[in-house]
Amino acid sequence: MAPIGGNPIHRSSSRPQLDVSGAAIQGNFEERDPTILLPNQSDDISHLALDIGGSLIKLVYFSRHEDRPVNDRIKKTIKERLGISNGNRRSYPVLGGRLHFVKFETNKINQCLDFISSKQLHCGGMDAHLWHSGVSNENAVIKATGGGAYKYADLFKERLGVSIEKEDEMNCLVAGANFLLKAIRHEAFTHMEGHKAFVQIDQNDLFPYLLVNVGSGVSIIKVDGDGKFERVSGTNVGGGTYWGLGKLLTKCNSFDELLELSQRGDNRTIDMLVGDIYGGMDYSKIGLSASTIASSFGKAISDNKDLEDYRPEDISLSLLRMISYNIGQISYLNALRFGLKRIFFGGFFIRGHAYTMDTISFAVQFWSKGTSQAMFLRHEGFLGALGAFMSYEKHGLDDLMVHQLVERFPMGAPYIGGNVHGPPLGDLNEKASVCCMKSDLLIRNGLPASAMFFVIDLSSLSVTGCLVFLDVSLWLVTWKTTNFSLFRNLDGFGSKHAYGIFFLFSSFSTVFLQQYYFLFFLEQMKTWDLKLMFMVYCTCVGFGGYISWMEKFILKGTEITAPVPMAPPGTTGLGGFEVPSSRGGILRPDASKLNVGVLHLVPTLEVFPLLADPKMYEPNTIDLSNPGELEYWFTVLSGHLPDLVDKAVASEGGTDDAKRRGDAFARAFSAHLARLMEEPAAYGKLGLANLLELREECLREFHFFDAYRSIKQRENEASLAVLPDLLMEIDSMDEETRLLKLVEGVLAANIFDWGSRACVDLYHKGTIIEIYRMSRNKMQRPWQASIMKTFLQKLLKIDIEDIQ
Numbered sequence: 001m002a003p004i005g006g007n008p009i010h011r012s013s014s015r016p017q018l019d020v021s022g023a024a025i026q027g028n029f030e031e032r033d034p035t036i037l038l039p040n041q042s043d044d045i046s047h048l049a050l051d052i053g054g055s056l057i058k059l060v061y062f063s064r065h066e067d068r069p070v071n072d073r074i075k076k077t078i079k080e081r082l083g084i085s086n087g088n089r090r091s092y093p094v095l096g097g098r099l100h101f102v103k104f105e106t107n108k109i110n111q112c113l114d115f116i117s118s119k120q121l122h123c124g125g126m127d128a129h130l131w132h133s134g135v136s137n138e139n140a141v142i143k144a145t146g147g148g149a150y151k152y153a154d155l156f157k158e159r160l161g162v163s164i165e166k167e168d169e170m171n172c173l174v175a176g177a178n179f180l181l182k183a184i185r186h187e188a189f190t191h192m193e194g195h196k197a198f199v200q201i202d203q204n205d206l207f208p209y210l211l212v213n214v215g216s217g218v219s220i221i222k223v224d225g226d227g228k229f230e231r232v233s234g235t236n237v238g239g240g241t242y243w244g245l246g247k248l249l250t251k252c253n254s255f256d257e258l259l260e261l262s263q264r265g266d267n268r269t270i271d272m273l274v275g276d277i278y279g280g281m282d283y284s285k286i287g288l289s290a291s292t293i294a295s296s297f298g299k300a301i302s303d304n305k306d307l308e309d310y311r312p313e314d315i316s317l318s319l320l321r322m323i324s325y326n327i328g329q330i331s332y333l334n335a336l337r338f339g340l341k342r343i344f345f346g347g348f349f350i351r352g353h354a355y356t357m358d359t360i361s362f363a364v365q366f367w368s369k370g371t372s373q374a375m376f377l378r379h380e381g382f383l384g385a386l387g388a389f390m391s392y393e394k395h396g397l398d399d400l401m402v403h404q405l406v407e408r409f410p411m412g413a414p415y416i417g418g419n420v421h422g423p424p425l426g427d428l429n430e431k432a433s434v435c436c437m438k439s440d441l442l443i444r445n446g447l448p449a450s451a452m453f454f455v456i457d458l459s460s461l462s463v464t465g466c467l468v469f470l471d472v473s474l475w476l477v478t479w480k481t482t483n484f485s486l487f488r489n490l491d492g493f494g495s496k497h498a499y500g501i502f503f504l505f506s507s508f509s510t511v512f513l514q515q516y517y518f519l520f521f522l523e524q525m526k527t528w529d530l531k532l533m534f535m536v537y538c539t540c541v542g543f544g545g546y547i548s549w550m551e552k553f554i555l556k557g558t559e560i561t562a563p564v565p566m567a568p569p570g571t572t573g574l575g576g577f578e579v580p581s582s583r584g585g586i587l588r589p590d591a592s593k594l595n596v597g598v599l600h601l602v603p604t605l606e607v608f609p610l611l612a613d614p615k616m617y618e619p620n621t622i623d624l625s626n627p628g629e630l631e632y633w634f635t636v637l638s639g640h641l642p643d644l645v646d647k648a649v650a651s652e653g654g655t656d657d658a659k660r661r662g663d664a665f666a667r668a669f670s671a672h673l674a675r676l677m678e679e680p681a682a683y684g685k686l687g688l689a690n691l692l693e694l695r696e697e698c699l700r701e702f703h704f705f706d707a708y709r710s711i712k713q714r715e716n717e718a719s720l721a722v723l724p725d726l727l728m729e730i731d732s733m734d735e736e737t738r739l740l741k742l743v744e745g746v747l748a749a750n751i752f753d754w755g756s757r758a759c760v761d762l763y764h765k766g767t768i769i770e771i772y773r774m775s776r777n778k779m780q781r782p783w784q785a786s787i788m789k790t791f792l793q794k795l796l797k798i799d800i801e802d803i804q
């Protein structure tokens with residue numbers, strides 16, 4: 001081990017505090033990305049915080065970056081060599097990580113406890129058992145907010161052996177909202193008449209604003225700064241009211257079912273409209289159209305009907321509209337009280353649901369005569385949990401810059417919580433594993449009721465059985481009958497919910513399915529969401545050798561909740577609201593599953609210091625919300641996919657395994673593309689850079705770490721061979737020409753883009769170095785000296801004369 005410099009890395013005080021004293025490179029200096037060990041780094045970065053509300057438990061947890069699986073044995077050896085005993089804290093660098101967002105129903109708190117326990121979140125993460133084995137959790141503390149932090153404190157102590165440190169709910173909501181609005185690019189958006197528009201918030205012009213958290217009940221908070229706020233109002237008619245009353249009136253079993261019903265509803269059958277009172281006429285004198293709802297549920301007075309005579313769909317829509325509109329109106333009145341123009345709405349009642357957001361926006365716009373605006377937050381339900389997370393003394397996140405938290409959508413990471421089913425966890429070497437997935441979504445999306453999953457014996461790649469399931473029952477057809485005793489361990493089996501159950505025999509390192517079955521099932525999936533979900537599923541079981549057993553287990557146990565409408569609702573003008581146009585249209589699964597990604601913390605990213613206005617700088621210059629742009633890039637990226645897959649497969653030695661992964665990657669990425677074509681804002685504001693990042697992330701997800709590795713190797717060799725000549729040539733130039741040539745060279749190299757057909761064609765005719773030479777000698781570039789100067793001066797806060 002060789003010591004590295006004693007210079008402390010400059011960090012502002014509240015960033016992740018790295019103690020670099022005694023830092024040393026572990027192992028071979030020649031190695032790429034050698035591990036740097038920080039023996040004195042106390043890893044106090046908190047891992048888990050909770051918001052236990054009246055309806056839902058929200059979890060925010062942090063996991064360190066670990067791009068490649070680190071062999072447990074290597075970790076142990078490192079630990080032994082450093083002489084770290086079991087009782088010590090983990091002692092390797094925490095340079096980045098991921099923030100995950102997960103939710104559970106509060107009345108199923110045991111599932112949440114199982115989740116925490118299986119991921120070891122209460123003792124610091126997945127690998128904690130390796131480092132803390134034998135150490136008791138007696139003094140472990142988890143920060144939590146919400147009423148449940150009080151109600152369930154004893155249960156946490158009993159089940160996990162940890163104490164709950166309670167954080168004030170309003171404090172947390174505000175801290176969470178401020179954090180999101182400052183640190184996450186495109187967190188806030190407006191939603192009017194089905195149109196979603198992202199809003200870029202200027203950190204310096206954030207306060208004051210009104211925060212309306214629509215959870216079970218509604219809290220209305222005037223926010224004046226960090227930690228400066230007042231809860232100015234609230235209403236007990238909130239998300240709990242919609243769900244509670246809706247459940248009683250429609251007999252729905254889940255919130256999402258209720259929401260889904262509303263999508264097919266017609267509220268005019270039950271709401272009393274102005275036209276009903278005014279004989280079909282508008283009451284234009286006071287600005288009310290005939291279609292304006294005069295009285296929610298008012299028709300029930302004179303209809304002489306029983307509850308059963310009304311369609312649950314209509315009831316649900318009327319209720320949703322009544323509550324959303326009321327919340328919008330009360331919020332506006334409070335904004336008016338304090339002269340606030342901006343109102344942010346959070347809480348899980350919103351649920352990313354178009355009709356709900358449109359109704360709230362409409363109420364705010366209508367009553368404010370367009371002077372106030374409703375805005376929504378992509379992490380709507382996680383404000384409190386994030387705030388609790390921020391309340392750890394050393395979370396290191398408070399002055400993160402926007403660019404340091406990057407949202408990504410890897411396919412294999414579990415985003416949402418839910419049921420954790422199955423036998424007690426075993427370890428990676430276990431020969432059989434059971435994964436189960438709630439099948440509601442599959443059935444809802446019209447998957448054929450038979451032949452859902454084949455049971456494959458991976459050691460022989462032969463089909464040993466087939467799972468067939470219908471809406472309420474699950475049948476097992478077996479060719480062999482071995483090992484099915486594991487069924488007994490599954491709770492929920494045979495209950496009214498159907499579960500797709502997958503048995504894998506033999507080791508996970510073998511491949512999931514023969515291509516045929518994979519393709520067959522993929523074809524059956526009717527929506528892109530479903531295809532995506534299926535691929536997540538296959539990826540996890542298929543590449544089990546890379547993904548930990550625990551992760552797989554959790555993912556399979558992750559409840560896939562019911563869909564919500566995707567198409568925008570139809571709204572009318574003046575005070576009127578008609579039936580949503582999205583009746584039975586395209587459905588998408590739980591918004592929080594696909595619309596909130598994992599936030600990647602990259603504290604090492606720094607802003608280019610010469611940018612004139614870093615805050616306003618938008619690197620994403622191509623905005624794909626323009627349908628023409630999206631279509632163009634969709635075609636380019638789709639067309640380029642086979643070539644990329646070839647390169648990726650070659651970069652991994654062209655093995656069968658790499659080919660299979662390449663194929664799966666192509667399908668996964670195509671599914672993402674197709675989803676984005678349908679709904680460009682599905683993952684937040686979409687620019688070309690995001691799309692390329694998504695592609696990279698997707699490649700990594702399928703364990704292609706650098707698709708261009710072999711090409712780079714070849715090009716590096718070619719470049720190194722000519723480098724001395726090139727340097728001599730550059731050295732011989734006068735100062736000014738040299739500088740210009742260097743900048744030209746950088747740009748010329750940078751124009752090379754594997755995504756561009758023209759570049760690839762050029763490349764096929766020669767090497768990159770030839771293209772470089774050609775671009776220097778022949779191509780007329782727009783960056784001629786004078787243009788270059790203006791360009792640099794505009795972009796950077798430097799006077800070009802200074803550097804000449």
Ligand SMILES: Nc1ncnc2c1ncn2[C@@H]1O[C@H](COP(=O)(O)OP(=O)(O)O)[C@@H](O)[C@H]1O
Nearest residue numbers: 053054055056215216239240243255347348349
């Ligand atoms: N899967 C779900 N289960 C229950 N309620 C949900 C779900 N998704 C959204 N909701 C709505 O979100 C509300 C809870 O929002 P949340 O912000 O979590 O508040 P709380 O902190 O009170 O639990 C529920 O009352 C319901 O209206």
Ligand SMILES: CC(C)(COP(=O)(O)O)[C@@H](O)C(=O)NCCC(=O)O
Nearest residue numbers: 053054215216217218219234235236
């Ligand atoms: C009591 C609460 C703060 C609890 O928060 P929740 O679990 O609903 O998110 C909230 O339900 C609320 O603000 N209710 C409205 C009470 C009122 O002002 O009438």
